[in-house]
Amino acid sequence: MMDNKIGLIGCGAMGSALAKGMVKKVGVDPSLVHIYDINRERLDDLASELGVIKANDPEDLILKCRNIFIAVKPQDIESLLYSIKDFVQEGQIYASIAAGITINFIESCLPPDSKVIRLMPNTPCLLGEGTIAISTGENVTAEERDEIIDLLKSMGLTIRIPEYLMDAATGLSGTGPAYVFLFIETMIDAGVAVGFRRDVASQMVIQNIIGSARMLQDNKQHPAELRNSVTSPAGTTTAAMHVLEESGFRSCLLKSVIAATKQAEKLRRG
Numbered sequence: 001m002m003d004n005k006i007g008l009i010g011c012g013a014m015g016s017a018l019a020k021g022m023v024k025k026v027g028v029d030p031s032l033v034h035i036y037d038i039n040r041e042r043l044d045d046l047a048s049e050l051g052v053i054k055a056n057d058p059e060d061l062i063l064k065c066r067n068i069f070i071a072v073k074p075q076d077i078e079s080l081l082y083s084i085k086d087f088v089q090e091g092q093i094y095a096s097i098a099a100g101i102t103i104n105f106i107e108s109c110l111p112p113d114s115k116v117i118r119l120m121p122n123t124p125c126l127l128g129e130g131t132i133a134i135s136t137g138e139n140v141t142a143e144e145r146d147e148i149i150d151l152l153k154s155m156g157l158t159i160r161i162p163e164y165l166m167d168a169a170t171g172l173s174g175t176g177p178a179y180v181f182l183f184i185e186t187m188i189d190a191g192v193a194v195g196f197r198r199d200v201a202s203q204m205v206i207q208n209i210i211g212s213a214r215m216l217q218d219n220k221q222h223p224a225e226l227r228n229s230v231t232s233p234a235g236t237t238t239a240a241m242h243v244l245e246e247s248g249f250r251s252c253l254l255k256s257v258i259a260a261t262k263q264a265e266k267l268r269r270g
């Protein structure tokens with residue numbers, strides 16, 4: 001009955017990105033994907049866009065699927081898990097993307113020996129350019145983990161980490177896009193300050209970020225090497241770097257990531 005069917009509970013921003021990636025990019029047969037959301041409209045929209053199967057309720061989905069992704073908000077997960085507990089079947093894998101909800105917590109809500117995977121995605125996953133940190137519970141085999149990783153590849157880069165680093169993954173990567181957005185916003189303001197129209201400054205800054213990231217990805221060089229290569233003696237870059245160092249740019253970024261990680265630790269459940 002369960003075979004290789006995939007279930008998704010929660011069809012919001014992240015859940016729908018996950019389903020779209022699996023069907024449109026990984027090429028999973030839509031008739032093998034069962035979805036459920038308490039929001040009927042969201043459920044109908046995603047089902048008609050992808051041609052996947054709508055479940056009537058979580059139990060209906062649990063009884064049919066083997067790999068089950070849970071993409072509800074952290075505050076909704078406990079009641080959801082209790083509502084499905086009695087329907088859990090041997091061999092099923094439960095992969096949760098809920099921030100701060102530990103494997104231990106999920107296992108404690110499900111029957112003994114349940115197979116649980118925890119994921120931390122970030123918003124660029126919506127475009128297939130995200131980063132997904134992945135940790136597995138002790139009942140999950142390497143093959144089962146790799147099966148889940150294959151389904152996630154369409155959302156971006158998957159990185160296996162031990163679970164104790166999940167809060168750090170939240171601080172560095174889950175929160176990551178916000179650091180970049182703030183940097184871009186400030187650079188655009190700077191472009192306007194030195195005389196560009198905002199739309200022109202915006203184009204230049206965004207392309208600069210994409211190009212610089214591509215250089216790092218392609219050249220496999222350390223960022224400092226690439227930075228040094230554009231820093232000429234008594235030139236413009238060295239003047240800019242001097243101001244950034246004097247203003248504590250690095251220290252500020254380091255402290256921000258550490259603060260986000262500590263906040264994730266405070267919000268952790270389980």
Ligand SMILES: NC(=O)c1ccc[n+]([C@@H]2O[C@H](COP(=O)([O-])OP(=O)(O)OC[C@H]3O[C@@H](n4cnc5c(N)ncnc54)[C@H](OP(=O)(O)O)[C@@H]3O)[C@@H](O)[C@H]2O)c1
Nearest residue numbers: 010012013014037038039071072073074076097098099121
């Ligand atoms: N967005 C991010 O950047 C990000 C990054 C990392 C991790 N995450 C994690 O991803 C998860 C989903 O986030 P999101 O931004 O996609 O949230 P979202 O857009 O609010 O989607 C959650 C969906 O689940 C539905 N839902 C709530 N309780 C349910 C239940 N018992 N059964 C079925 N569906 C239920 C919600 O319906 P209602 O709206 O009617 O409640 C909503 O449609 C969260 O746990 C979050 O921590 C998100």
